[in-house]
Amino acid sequence: MKNIIIGIALTSIAITACNTSPDKNKDAILVNSADVKEVTESPKKDPNVDGAMREMISQYLQIKNALANDNGKDAANAGNAFVESMGKMEKNSLSPEKKKVWDDLSDDAKEMAEHIGKNGDKLAHQREHFDMLSKDMYDMVKTFGASQPLYNDYCPMYNNNKGATWLSETKEIKNPYLGKKMPTCGSVKEEMK
Amino acid sequence: MNWKKKILLSVIAVFIIIQFIQPVHNTSGQVLPADITQTLSVPDNVREIFTKACNDCHSNHTRYPWYVYIQPIGWMMENHIKKGKENLNFSEFGNYSKRKQANKLRSIGISLEDGSMPLYGYTILHQAARLSTEEKKMIIAWVSNTKDSLSKNQYGK
Numbered sequence: 336m337k338n339i340i341i342g343i344a345l346t347s348i349a350i351t352a353c354n355t356s357p358d359k360n361k362d363a364i365l366v367n368s369a370d371v372k373e374v375t376e377s378p379k380k381d382p383n384v385d386g387a388m389r390e391m392i393s394q395y396l397q398i399k400n401a402l403a404n405d406n407g408k409d410a411a412n413a414g415n416a417f418v419e420s421m422g423k424m425e426k427n428s429l430s431p432e433k434k435k436v437w438d439d440l441s442d443d444a445k446e447m448a449e450h451i452g453k454n455g456d457k458l459a460h461q462r463e464h465f466d467m468l469s470k471d472m473y474d475m476v477k478t479f480g481a482s483q484p485l486y487n488d489y490c491p492m493y494n495n496n497k498g499a500t501w502l503s504e505t506k507e508i509k510n511p512y513l514g515k516k517m518p519t520c521g522s523v524k525e526e527m528k
Numbered sequence: 529m530n531w532k533k534k535i536l537l538s539v540i541a542v543f544i545i546i547q548f549i550q551p552v553h554n555t556s557g558q559v560l561p562a563d564i565t566q567t568l569s570v571p572d573n574v575r576e577i578f579t580k581a582c583n584d585c586h587s588n589h590t591r592y593p594w595y596v597y598i599q600p601i602g603w604m605m606e607n608h609i610k611k612g613k614e615n616l617n618f619s620e621f622g623n624y625s626k627r628k629q630a631n632k633l634r635s636i637g638i639s640l641e642d643g644s645m646p647l648y649g650y651t652i653l654h655q656a657a658r659l660s661t662e663e664k665k666m667i668i669a670w671v672s673n674t675k676d677s678l679s680k681n682q683y684g685k
Contacts, residue, residue, distance in 0.1 A: 438625060439625040439626055439627050440625075440627055441625075442624060442625035442627065442628045443624075443625060443627040443628040443631055446628065447631075463635075463638065467631045467634070471627065
């Protein structure tokens with residue numbers, strides 16, 4: 336029974352995850368701009384990992400806001416704090432399936448956050464890693480839940496028009512990839528309640 | 529002996545002394561199961577470029593040309609190997625999680641495209657690490673295809 340539930344959960348993650356593929360969504364976003372929005376519900380938060388997730392999400396959002404303000408130093412501090420919070424994850428309390436997801440994502444996310452932490456003077460480099468960290472974070476929220484509503488935003492211009500996504504706590508767009516140059520570029524793709 | 533001679537002699541003396549401080553070599557001699565060639569399907573042409581231009585700093589198998597026995601060139605080389613392996617080690621590629629593998633491939637593509645790799649300062653001395661446009665294209669195409677197939681297998685995506 337448990338396996339079936341997890342199976343359904345993973346499939347629904349897979350389905351929403353498919354929709355986040357920038358290539359598939361790019362055209363739709365460009366045509367309909369702000370209209371395209373999907374409202375989804377984050378999985379019920381797991382009390383065992385909620386503390387660590389709450390911290391990680393808060394630090395992730397700090398990185399995001401610092402990058403939107405072109406402030407590499409603050410992004411670096413939040414990046415280092417993020418790595419520390421990852422260590423607080425009670426991964427042994429996770430089900431084997433969720434632990435597998437955590438191991439996969441955390442191995443990657445840790446390195447991304449470390450790079451952001453070490454490169455306070457290189458905004459472009461931090462943003463490159465923030466792009467990859469954002470995908471990890473999205474999948475973490477989809478797996479472990481969040482204790483706050485989040486928006487998955489999309490910027491079609493970043494990385495030579497390959498596009499990139501990020502999570503935000505506000506509906507209003509504050510673009511962390513283009514920063515002060517184009518702060519409002521992008522659109523909300525998904526509202527995760 | 530005037531002071532110019534003294535300085536020259538001490539420079540020579542220091543140069544000779546540092547020759548005795550040779551870094552430990554980065555050669556494990558074995559291809560372990562975690563090696564990228566065992567983890568992913570790497571076509572011969574890509575593998576050849578890796579061997580010629582990348583593996584010296586990005587794997588556990590460095591080939592040591594004669595000039596790295598001269599210090600401080602060897603020390604500089606050692607520093608390159610340390611940093612290179614920290615960021616990407618083809619010998620341990622299989623130990624990275626699938627997500628990390630996919631992102632490593634992505635980063636390889638980006639660094640070749642923006643020219644940050646191979647390091648310009650490194651290629652001045654190590655000519656084998658210089659890549660032609662064709663070679664770069666070959667790697668970029670391979671990482672892009674392989675990355676997509678890696679992320680396809682994730683969570684049923």
